[in-house]
Amino acid sequence: MAPADFSYHILKPPFPRDFVAWYPYIRPEVLGPRHERWRRWLLRVIDGETGMIDRMIAARNSASGEWVGVVWTSTSITCPELAHFGWFFVEDGCQGSGVGGHVIETSMSMLRDDGVRMVMLPTQLENERAIGMYYRRGWQLSITDPSGGVWMVHEPPGYYRSFFAPDPGRPIRASAPEPVDFVALDYLLSRPAAPIRLLPLGLVGNRRFISFTHDWDEGAYRVARQAGRPLALAAALPVDGWHKLDVFGLDRRAMSVAAAALVEELPKSFAEVAATDSLRRRALEDAGMVPDGVHSAQVAGAKISLCRYSPGS
Ligand SMILES: CC(C)(COP(=O)(O)OP(=O)(O)OC[C@H]1O[C@@H](n2cnc3c(N)ncnc32)[C@H](O)[C@@H]1OP(=O)(O)O)[C@@H](O)C(=O)NCCC(=O)NCCS
Structure with a gap:
């Protein structure tokens, strides 16, 4: 045929x-x-x-x-x-x-x-045929998940960076996630960034693909937006009577607005950030958190230094 x-x-x-x-x-x-x-x-x-x-x-x-x-x-x-x-x-x-x-x-x-301008798709590492088919049509691998998930994007080179960069002259506001945010949040989380491995476990079904399977009732979430466009996501999940907080984005101001909204709501929050992750660390500090010690941990098979953050007084 x-x-x-x-x-x-x-x-x-x-x-x-x-x-x-x-x-x-x-x-x-x-x-x-x-x-x-x-x-x-x-x-x-x-x-x-x-x-x-x-x-x-x-x-x-x-x-x-x-x-x-x-x-x-x-x-x-x-x-x-x-x-x-x-x-x-x-x-x-x-x-x-x-x-x-x-x-x-x-x-x-x-x-x-x-x-x-940007089209994202998830597939599986084992699906060589599909990956080849997309690759020949201009999709590039964005990130792979250790469990076998693969994200591919079709976009003008570097476009996502400008997309997630706020206009410096306009306000950024945080509020609860809406279904219309999901494609943008998936994009944000499908970007290669080592620190993302510190995502609080359980945030997402397969960790980066949040649109469809995620049970939002598990934790608390705030999305920082400018003119309706999501720029950063802060998440806090309950851990031993506390909330473990993390924040995702490409821009410090957007990240701090999202994180600050959760810190204010959940005063018993803490965060653990790779010591080398200066963007995330600054964003948490802008959100009112303070460094509270450093320890080593195994993350994705490698030993890294984690800086703990607690709420400021
Ligand atoms: C993936 C799928 C939708 C593609 O549909 P299709 O009608 O077979 O696609 P086409 O006939 O247009 O072939 C697409 C490409 O695969 C190539 N291809 C076909 N059979 C192949 C095989 N056995 N091995 C490797 N490549 C093969 C074709 O040469 C073609 O290459 P091109 O990029 O040069 O055009 C279909 O195979 C499918 O339903 N697979 C099962 C579900 C699935 O894997 N979905 C994708 C999840 S992301």
Whole structure:
């Protein structure tokens, strides 16, 4: 079969009934052990209830009318330059005949027309074929997780740095995370940065991919924003009657605004920061925390010096 034997469609909620009946990633036999974790979110996508702009780019067999392939893209009103791309699937019998390539082209051209500049996708290290397919189309590996997760980004070089840099003349405000923040927060957390390994355990299902599986009730979170755009995330998780705090971002001011909001709310907070991580250390100090001793720890197989921070008086 040739790609021309298929037609390609951009679907928006409400999705056609026959498409929903076919959609593979809400079926337990396709999802396997991940079923419980993901189905809840994917059903919200299918029902058009995520608060995001969700689309399914799908291929159907022109002769039989059957759906044979799909990928999901998600963007938000507050960050229209960013898109999440995921849950790509082509029916076994149609794989290797160019359908997947056409679905990617259709998706990328749609996203470009919408003004999207950065497209991020998660895949698995073991999926060499998918990684090669994306790499040949301009995606670059952003980061790999020790458990086998891989993040790839398609963007103008260095674009994310300017995206997450605040306008120095405008205020930054912190508030609770919103569903529309998720694509931007995933981007932020999928950036290589050794200190991110200090993320409080349990923050995220697979540590950096927070949009869909994360149970936000586990801890307290504040997002620092400028004009609706997320610039930093502070997280605090309960540990032995205290809260272990961490903050993620590329800009000291944005990080300190997010951290300060949590420090104020949770006076019994502490943080542990790599001694060499001067950006994070300064941001915590700006947020009112003070250094409270240094100790060594094994992090990701290496011994590092950790600086403990406690709330100032
Ligand atoms: C990944 C997937 C969606 C691709 O769809 P597809 O219709 O097979 O894609 P295509 O036929 O357009 O082939 C895509 C590329 O893979 C290459 N390819 C095909 N079969 C291959 C194989 N056995 N080994 C290595 N590469 C192969 C093709 O040559 C093509 O290369 P190109 O980049 O030069 O175009 C499909 O294989 C699939 O559903 N796989 C299972 C689910 C999955 O892995 N999803 C991706 C998760 S991120």
